[in-house]
Amino acid sequence: MWIVVALVSAATLALVHLTDKRLLDHHLPNIDTLYAWVAIGLAVYIAGALAIFGVPSDTALPYILAALASGLALGIGYALLFVALKVDEASRAVAISQIYPIFVALLAVPFLGERLSPFQWASIVFVVLGTMVISLPAVPHKLGELKPARGVPAAVASGLFLAVGFFTAKVALSESSFVTVFIYQQTGTLLAFLPFCRPKVCMQLFGAMKQPSTVGLLLVGEGMLPLVVVAGALLATSLGTVSLVTAFLATTPLFVFVLATALSHARWHFMEEALSPQTLAMKFAAIAMIVAGVSSLGLF
Numbered sequence: 001m002w003i004v005v006a007l008v009s010a011a012t013l014a015l016v017h018l019t020d021k022r023l024l025d026h027h028l029p030n031i032d033t034l035y036a037w038v039a040i041g042l043a044v045y046i047a048g049a050l051a052i053f054g055v056p057s058d059t060a061l062p063y064i065l066a067a068l069a070s071g072l073a074l075g076i077g078y079a080l081l082f083v084a085l086k087v088d089e090a091s092r093a094v095a096i097s098q099i100y101p102i103f104v105a106l107l108a109v110p111f112l113g114e115r116l117s118p119f120q121w122a123s124i125v126f127v128v129l130g131t132m133v134i135s136l137p138a139v140p141h142k143l144g145e146l147k148p149a150r151g152v153p154a155a156v157a158s159g160l161f162l163a164v165g166f167f168t169a170k171v172a173l174s175e176s177s178f179v180t181v182f183i184y185q186q187t188g189t190l191l192a193f194l195p196f197c198r199p200k201v202c203m204q205l206f207g208a209m210k211q212p213s214t215v216g217l218l219l220v221g222e223g224m225l226p227l228v229v230v231a232g233a234l235l236a237t238s239l240g241t242v243s244l245v246t247a248f249l250a251t252t253p254l255f256v257f258v259l260a261t262a263l264s265h266a267r268w269h270f271m272e273e274a275l276s277p278q279t280l281a282m283k284f285a286a287i288a289m290i291v292a293g294v295s296s297l298g299l300f
């Protein structure tokens with residue numbers, strides 16, 4: 001059951017990332033306006049959950065703090081991913097950020113006393129190699145052209161914060177209900193984006209929303225779909241082990257690659273990914289390495 005939930009969450013997250021890329025490139029004046037919209041959406045989620053379930057009172061303070069920390073880390077992670085999406089292709093930025101299962105595994109060693117087998121260490125190396133390959137903006141013709149794309153630092157930092165977010169969510173879920181963790185986690189994420197809800201930024205956002213297409217993308221891509229992603233990820237994490245769940249969630253880059261490539265063709269022109277055979281082959285090989293590495297990290 002949790003495998004299906006995790007895969008649906010991963011595919012839905014791919015749609016969210018592609019929508020974010022489209023919004024940042026063609027519909028919103030700056031990245032701060034997207035942050036402000038995310039904060040508004042989170043406030044609606046939290047208000048709705050509180051109206052339905054009430055204020056949670058079944059959890060000790062340490063686990064409440066863990067859920068809040070999880071949300072804050074996830075918020076910072078996704079904020080950094082938006083930066084990477086703004087300056088880089090969606091397939092590359094998302095693939096690099098989705099290396100977070102490596103960081104989850106490394107956190108589990110000192111804090112949970114888990115051990116990594118030689119095969120798992122080899123998987124980590126495999127993922128690192130895949131990340132290095134996809135960080136290149138194009139197929140290099142000379143050694144001097146081996147320079148990473150501009151969004152790589154933000155994408156790597158995003159992966160680190162996402163790992164902390166998923167790790168602390170598992171800690172919170174060990175002694176808290178799904179609903180309790182959801183409410184406090186979303187509150188923590190709201191804290192990460194709330195500083196961007198300045199009057200000037202909100203005015204810019206509302207100005208951009210005069211276009212019906214912008215409103216549609218905001219409501220669906222950063223309104224309804226993220227709720228499916230968050231609820232799915234939390235539900236899968238509560239049903240399965242964190243290392244296995246994150247491995248399946250990390251299949252998002254494959255969904256992004258396939259959808260972004262299809263939507264970049266002239267017939268659709270929704271995305272603007274490079275479509276040369278060499279670039280596509282390099283991306284596919286690197287993404288396959290990353291997905292295979294993080295999956296084997298959790299499965300073995």
